[in-house]
Amino acid sequence: MLLQQLVNGLTLGAVYTLVALGFSLVMGVLGILNLAVAELFMLGGYVGLTLMLDGQPLLVGLGAAALFTGLLGVVVERVAYQPLRNAPPIAPLLSTLGFSVIFQTVATNVWGSDPLLLPPELMDGRYQLGSISVGQAQLVVMATAVGMVAVLALVMRHTRFGYGLRAIAENRDVARLLGVPAPLVTSGAFALSGAMAGVAGVLIGLHYGALTPFVGVEVGLKAIAVMVVGGTTSIWGVLLAGPLLGVLEVMTVAFGGAAFRDMTVYGLMILTLLLRPQGLLGRAGGAQRV
Amino acid sequence: MLAVQGLSVRYGPIQAVRELSLEVRPGEIVALIGANGAGKTSAVKAIAGLLPHGGSVTLSGKPLPRRAERALRAGLALVPEGRGILGQMTVAENLRMGGYARRDRASLPAAIEEQMRRFPILGERRDRLAGLLSGGEQQMLAIARALLSAPRLLVLDEPSLGLAPIMAARIFALVEELRAGGMAILLVEQKARQVLKIADRAYVLETGSLRASGTGAELAAQGLLSDAFMAAGAG
Ligand SMILES: Nc1ncnc2c1ncn2[C@@H]1O[C@H](COP(=O)(O)OP(=O)(O)OP(=O)(O)O)[C@@H](O)[C@H]1O
Ligand SMILES: [Mg+2]
Numbered sequence: 001m002l003l004q005q006l007v008n009g010l011t012l013g014a015v016y017t018l019v020a021l022g023f024s025l026v027m028g029v030l031g032i033l034n035l036a037v038a039e040l041f042m043l044g045g046y047v048g049l050t051l052m053l054d055g056q057p058l059l060v061g062l063g064a065a066a067l068f069t070g071l072l073g074v075v076v077e078r079v080a081y082q083p084l085r086n087a088p089p090i091a092p093l094l095s096t097l098g099f100s101v102i103f104q105t106v107a108t109n110v111w112g113s114d115p116l117l118l119p120p121e122l123m124d125g126r127y128q129l130g131s132i133s134v135g136q137a138q139l140v141v142m143a144t145a146v147g148m149v150a151v152l153a154l155v156m157r158h159t160r161f162g163y164g165l166r167a168i169a170e171n172r173d174v175a176r177l178l179g180v181p182a183p184l185v186t187s188g189a190f191a192l193s194g195a196m197a198g199v200a201g202v203l204i205g206l207h208y209g210a211l212t213p214f215v216g217v218e219v220g221l222k223a224i225a226v227m228v229v230g231g232t233t234s235i236w237g238v239l240l241a242g243p244l245l246g247v248l249e250v251m252t253v254a255f256g257g258a259a260f261r262d263m264t265v266y267g268l269m270i271l272t273l274l275l276r277p278q279g280l281l282g283r284a285g286g287a288q289r290v
Numbered sequence: 291m292l293a294v295q296g297l298s299v300r301y302g303p304i305q306a307v308r309e310l311s312l313e314v315r316p317g318e319i320v321a322l323i324g325a326n327g328a329g330k331t332s333a334v335k336a337i338a339g340l341l342p343h344g345g346s347v348t349l350s351g352k353p354l355p356r357r358a359e360r361a362l363r364a365g366l367a368l369v370p371e372g373r374g375i376l377g378q379m380t381v382a383e384n385l386r387m388g389g390y391a392r393r394d395r396a397s398l399p400a401a402i403e404e405q406m407r408r409f410p411i412l413g414e415r416r417d418r419l420a421g422l423l424s425g426g427e428q429q430m431l432a433i434a435r436a437l438l439s440a441p442r443l444l445v446l447d448e449p450s451l452g453l454a455p456i457m458a459a460r461i462f463a464l465v466e467e468l469r470a471g472g473m474a475i476l477l478v479e480q481k482a483r484q485v486l487k488i489a490d491r492a493y494v495l496e497t498g499s500l501r502a503s504g505t506g507a508e509l510a511a512q513g514l515l516s517d518a519f520m521a522a523g524a525g
Binding site: 163166167170171173174175176177179180182 | 362367377383388
C-alpha cells in the first residue's frame, strides 16, 4: 500500500516539478514570479488533450502544447514584462496576474467550466510490478517529466542558449559584457518556461483523467510551494522538492484524510520559509538580483 | 584607438560624469584615476555600453555601439569593478563564456588552453566553482575571460581592489605584459602612484570632471598626486 502511494505521489510530484521549473526559469533570469505560468499550464493541457481526443498521438499532443504555450510565454514577456522592465517588481507581477485571469476566462469560454473528461480507454493499460500496479498514464507522466528535465539539463549545460541563460541569471550586466544578447535570451527563457508548463498541463490531464479551467490555480500554487521549498532558483532543489511534495500530498490523503491534503504541503512551505528561507538547496543570502 | 568626447553620465539628478574627453592609442596603457565616487566606474560603464550617456565614443574611428553586447563585438572588453566572476559556473565555464561572442569559435578550445598556460592556477582549478577562488585568482580569471573575446581594447576597473600588494603587483605586471603584446589598455585605479609606474599617460577625474591629464611626471609636477587620491588613502 505504501509503495503504491509512493508511485502515485511521484507521478503527481513529476507534474509539480515541471511547473515549478517553469516558474523557476523566469525567476532565475529576472527575479520575478511569472504568474501566467500557472495558466499556460492549464492551456497546454487543453490544447494537448483536445488534439489527443481528436485521435492524435501522444507526442503530437505534447509537442503542440509545448509549442503553443512556449509562444504564448513569449507574448506574455513582450506585453507583460518588457514594457515594465524598469518599473518596481510588483508591476510585472500584477501584469502577469492579469494575463492569468485572461487565460482562464478564455479557457472557460472555449472549453466550458465543466471538467473535460478523458475516456478511460485513452490510456487504460496497467502494469503489475510485484504488489504495485502502475497505470499507463502514470508511466507516461513520469517518463515525460524525466525526459523534459533531461532535455532542460542538456540545454543548460551544453548549449549557447543555456550558457547565456545561466550567465544572465547570475549577473545580467556581466552577461552582456560577455556578449550575451540579453533580450533574446530572456525571451527564450519565457518560451522554455511556457513549454515546460504546457507539457505539464497535458500530463496532469492524463494523470487525473480530467481537466478544468481552474487546474492552473490549484497546481500553480503547489508548484510555487515546490519552488519555495526547493530554493527559488535552484534547479536541483526543485527536482528534490517536486517529488517530495507530491508524495507528501498523496500520503496525507491516504493516511490522514482528504481534509488535510493541502495543509501539509503549504505547512511545509511555511515551515521552510521560517526555518530555511533559502530553501532546501538554495544558497543562503543567494537571492537573485536584477 | 579609443576616443571619448564630451562623455556625460547622470543618475536622475546626480551628474556622475561631466564632459569627459580622453584618448587611448594603440599599445598604450592609459590610467583613469580619481578618489572614491569620482565617476571612474560610471565613465567606463558608459563607454562599454552598460549606461546611457551623452557624448561620443569611437573605437578606431567608428562609433562604438551603445549596447554592451555589441560594444564587445566591436572590440572593447571591460573587466568590471568587483571582477564580475560568474560564481556558480566553473572556472572552465567562465572561460567558455569569454568566448561567447568570438567570431572564430573553432579556435576557442585552443585559446582557453593558452590562457590556462598563462595562468596555471586556472588550469588546476578548471572544474571548481569560480565563486570559490581567491580574490587574486578571480581577477586572473576575469582578465583571462576578457582576453578570450580577442579584444582590441581592454578596460580594467580597479583590478587591484581588495588584493594583497603582492597580488596587485602581479596584476600590474600582467597588464604591462599585455601592452608588450600590442594591446591597448584603459586602467581605472585609485592606487595612483603604483599605476603611474606602468601607465604611459593618465587622466585625473574629480567629482565627475577631468582635473588634469598627462604623464606621471607631469602630474607629479602639478602636485596632483598628493591631493586627489592620497586623500582617498590610495598609493
Ligand atoms: N546606480 C547609481 N545610482 C545613483 N548614483 C550612483 C550610481 N552609481 C554611482 N552613483 C554615484 O555616481 C558617482 C560616481 O560613482 P562611481 O561609482 O562612478 O565612482 P568611482 O570613481 O568608480 O568610485 P570608486 O572608486 O568608489 O569605485 C558617485 O557620487 C556615486 O554615488
Ligand atoms: Mg568605481
